[in-house]
Amino acid sequence: MASTPLISTADLVPRLADRPLRIVDCRFELSDPQAGARAYAISRIPHARHADLNRDLSDLGRSAVHGRHPLPDMTRLAASLARLDLTRDAHIVAYDQDSGVYAARLWWLLRCLGFSHVKVLDGGFAAWQSEGLPVETGPPPLRPASRLPAHLHLAATAWLDADAVQRGLADRAILLLDARGAQRFRGEVEPIDPVAGHVPGAINRPFTENLKPDGRFKDASQLRAEFGELLGGYAPTQVVHMCGSGVTACHNRLAMDHAGLRGSRLYPDSWSGWICDPARPVAVGV
Secondary structure (H helix, E strand, C coil): CCCCCEECHHHHHHHCCCCCEEEEECCCCCCCCCHHHHHHHHEECCCCEECCCCCCCCCCCCCHHHCCCCCCCHHHHHHHHHHCCCCCCCEEEEECCCCCHHHHHHHHHHHHCCCCCEEEECCHHHHHHHCCCCCEECCCCCCCCCCCCCCCCCCHHHECCHHHHHHHHHCCCCEEEECCCHHHHHCCCCCCCCCCCECCCCEECCHHHHECCCCCECCHHHHHHHHHHHHCCCCHHHEEEECCCCCCHHHHHHHHHHCCCCCCEECCCHHHHHCCCCCCCCECCC
């Protein structure tokens, strides 16, 4: 099996002083968008820089038809990556508070841009703190930026738009996995979006099922068996991930890669983008 996209705290500690290492703090809270930045300003893994979901990893100025967290504009993303000093030859580790949801968004974007050395810290900052590992406190120091090309391009093979999803489902060419919680998927509750339910034909795989009780990812073999049951006769390359706004979908993509099931894609507009067109069908229940 190829190398996992995860890195453990034990493996990260001895690499903290490595010159090509870049650590990115991706902590964020949907209910309090400034919480991640505040937490970063208080304490963080040494040498970490902060990437904000709304500012750096999304473009909230794009049309709502692309969902609540549209993919970032590539010129602005290039500026963010330069500020973070993320170059293609760097070894990059992303972390968030615990589950890896927001770190997975950065991981997916970088992988789609052709960055080869990107990993997510298993267990995040919570695991780091629980083990009493060193932290940097107080106002973060100024760190030098790098230069990146003015224009970046996400690999077109890494994601689908709504029309492609509809065609793929109609032709049974794709398997659509929805990372939202079961109640939201069934349409029993909807705390965020104006319409409840799911895309007809989608299968529910809550991202929380990728994790053990301690917040770390399940073993690769267990995830491979669980996703294998969901895939049935579909190949990993036929799987498309979605969620509410294209963020937790990246967690399922990361989990599949960890399991050695590589090549799945994303529907980044996800549910919040799907329901912007009232002509698109909506299903409720299982």
